[in-house]
Amino acid sequence: MQADILIIDDDKNILEVLRLRLEAEGYRAFVATGSKDALELVKDDFFDLALIDLKLSDEDGIKLMRLLHRMIPEIPVIILTAHGTIESAVEAMKQGAYSFITKPFKKRELLLQIKNGLDKSRLSREIRRLKSLVGERYGFENIIGKSKVMQAVLDQVARAAETDSNVYIYGESGTGKELIAKSLHLLSSRKDHPFIAINCAAIPEGLFEGELFGYEKGAFTGAVRKKRGFFVQADKGTILFDEVSEIPEAMQVKLLRVLQEKQFYALGGEKPMKADFRILSASNKQLESEIKAGKFREDLYYRIHVIPIFLPPLREKKEDIPILVDHFIKKQAKKMNKEIQGVSISALQKLLSYDWPGNVRELENTIEYASAMTTKKIIGENLILKTRIISESELQPLKKAKNDFESNYLSKLLSITGGNVSKASKIAGKYRADLYGLMKKHGFKALDFKRADN
Numbered sequence: 384m385q386a387d388i389l390i391i392d393d394d395k396n397i398l399e400v401l402r403l404r405l406e407a408e409g410y411r412a413f414v415a416t417g418s419k420d421a422l423e424l425v426k427d428d429f430f431d432l433a434l435i436d437l438k439l440s441d442e443d444g445i446k447l448m449r450l451l452h453r454m455i456p457e458i459p460v461i462i463l464t465a466h467g468t469i470e471s472a473v474e475a476m477k478q479g480a481y482s483f484i485t486k487p488f489k490k491r492e493l494l495l496q497i498k499n500g501l502d503k504s505r506l507s508r509e510i511r512r513l514k515s516l517v518g519e520r521y522g523f524e525n526i527i528g529k530s531k532v533m534q535a536v537l538d539q540v541a542r543a544a545e546t547d548s549n550v551y552i553y554g555e556s557g558t559g560k561e562l563i564a565k566s567l568h569l570l571s572s573r574k575d576h577p578f579i580a581i582n583c584a585a586i587p588e589g590l591f592e593g594e595l596f597g598y599e600k601g602a603f604t605g606a607v608r609k610k611r612g613f614f615v616q617a618d619k620g621t622i623l624f625d626e627v628s629e630i631p632e633a634m635q636v637k638l639l640r641v642l643q644e645k646q647f648y649a650l651g652g653e654k655p656m657k658a659d660f661r662i663l664s665a666s667n668k669q670l671e672s673e674i675k676a677g678k679f680r681e682d683l684y685y686r687i688h689v690i691p692i693f694l695p696p697l698r699e700k701k702e703d704i705p706i707l708v709d710h711f712i713k714k715q716a717k718k719m720n721k722e723i724q725g726v727s728i729s730a731l732q733k734l735l736s737y738d739w740p741g742n743v744r745e746l747e748n749t750i751e752y753a754s755a756m757t758t759k760k761i762i763g764e765n766l767i768l769k770t771r772i773i774s775e776s777e778l779q780p781l782k783k784a785k786n787d788f789e790s791n792y793l794s795k796l797l798s799i800t801g802g803n804v805s806k807a808s809k810i811a812g813k814y815r816a817d818l819y820g821l822m823k824k825h826g827f828k829a830l831d832f833k834r835a836d837n
Contacts, residue, residue: 386501387411387428391421391447392436392463397486401434401493408494418442418450425454432500437464437471437483445475452479456830457507459500463488479830506541529794529831530700536563536692543690544570551627551687552665554694557742560665561625563694568621573661576620579613584629591634592650599651614647617660627664627687628673635680642686662687697739697746701787704734704746705795711747712762715754722760725799726753729764735791736784737768790825797822802832 388410390401398414405412413430415421418441424430433451437444448460459481464471475483481500484493543550544567552560561580568578586594593603597612613622624630630638641647642662646655664687673679697704708726716723726734730753739745753766800806808818822828 385409385411386431387413388497389413389415389421389424389430389433391415391418391433391439391444393417393440394436397436397463404490404493405497410497418447421447422450422454425451430455430458431504432481432497433458433460434497435460435462437462437475445471445478445480448475448480449478452830457504459504461496461500479828506538529706529798530703532695532700533703536694539690539692540566541570543567543692546690547571547573547661548689549662549664549687550690550692551670552663552692552694553670554667555696555740555742556667557744558694558696559743560667560694561623563692564621564623564625564663564665567663571621571661573620577617578621578623579617580623580625581613582625584626588631588634591631592637595634595638596647597649597652597656599649603650612649614641614658614660615656618658619660621661621663623663623665624687625665626667628666628668628670628679632678632680635683639680639683639686642683664688697742701735702791702794705731705791706798707743707746708734708750709795709798711750712754715751719754721754721757723754723757723762724760726762726767727764730762730767731791731795732788733764733767735788789821793821793825793827797827797829797832800832802829804829 388405390398390412392398393416395416402412402414413424415424417439435444435447439447444462451458451460462475462480462483463486464483465486481503482496484496540563550567552563554560565578568574595612595614597610597615600609646657648655670679670684674681674684712723712725749768753762756766796807796811804815804818808815811818
């Protein structure tokens with residue numbers, strides 16, 4: 384895909400050299416000798432990446448970068464700097480630059496930095512598109528999250544969606560495996576074709592073959608009409624084998640043959656049938672253990688386990704709990720027609736202290752119960768996990784608990800205010816400078832929480 388790159392430098396000779404080099408590599412290069420010209424260009428066009436000289440005659444390069452980020456939040460910026468200004472370039476990276484290159488720069492290094500910057504930009508857009516698509520069609524709950532582990536999962540999903548390889552999604556119950564599978568389908572080239580989810584544990588062993596392959600009328604007692612199997616229904620689309628470990632052994636052999644030969648027979652049928660589909664599999668069991676126990680075929684495992692994606696349990700991404708709680712409360716308040724604004728600090732502490740064996744699904748049920756029972760705008764601690772006992776083993780050292788709570792509180796605060804630091808500091812009762820200090824400590828940037836309506 385051709386990329387549009389904006390180059391800003393007040394040295395016209397450097398501009399011309401950079402323009403020629405980039406156009407020779409297939410990029411479209413647009414040049415500006417100062418910030419005013421650059422901002423005019425950005426008003427009328429979208430750019431995939433910007434190269435900015437640190438010392439412009441009419442503007443500081445870092446200030447121009449900030450202005451560009453307001454107009455195109457995710458644009459990667461590479462700072463061009465002389466040897467004597469490297470400290471300033473490092474400061475620019477702290478403030479959001481993707482990287483910097485010192486003059487005179489080597490062609491290979493320049494092109495590598497540009498390629499990596501464009502890859503990062505593309506991946507960010509794919510993740511945003513993934514969230515948008517899934518939010519529109521299936522709801523956000525299991526894919527919401529600012530935690531590093533969740534962002535890593537979304538990175539994997541965006542990359543895997545570009546291929547047609549089989550994907551194996553694994554993790555505990557309630558972590559959102561089916562939602563990730565739907566996301567993969569929506570981001571793939573098969574998105575306009577069927578997505579068929581099969582719960583392997585829910586199909587009786589005797590009916591499995593007929594459900595997958597289909598059958599002809601009269602193929603067996605009770606087959607009063609012809610039936611199209613899941614494979615035919617999923618033609619050009621995607622099949623999800625949920626709880627794949629529960630596929631009966633006899634069917635595992637037949638499924639392996641389909642994956643190898645790309646054809647199958649309907650029950651009672653005489654002609655081979657073909658269908659083009661991508662296979663996604665999901666399990667809350669360790670398939671390696673099932674193989675050792677003789678319950679799952681190793682050769683089938685390697686067929687479906689091409690790209691593995693692990694969904695972490697909620698206890699390993701507790702910084703996402705405040706964001707999820709906020710989402711579930713809004714959802715239930717709308718559903719129940721109640722004016723619920725949030726949970727109390729003590730209620731949030733209780734939510735953060737619990738290990739959530741049922742993961743996101745259990746958290747949603749907990750918030751639904753509390754929302755149904757509350758008579759106040761703020762849900763109190765007494766309505767949270769009423770039937771659960773928070774054991775001593777679940778308690779953390781005070782320093783870590785305080786640090787985790789501080790991080791979670793900041794995440795919720797910035798999510799609620801849409802990254803508006805002035806508003807957040809008023810709610811928190813802290814000076815803006817102090818809040819910025821806490822944000823830096825926990826690695827939060829206001830820009831990450833900006834909403835489209837801000």
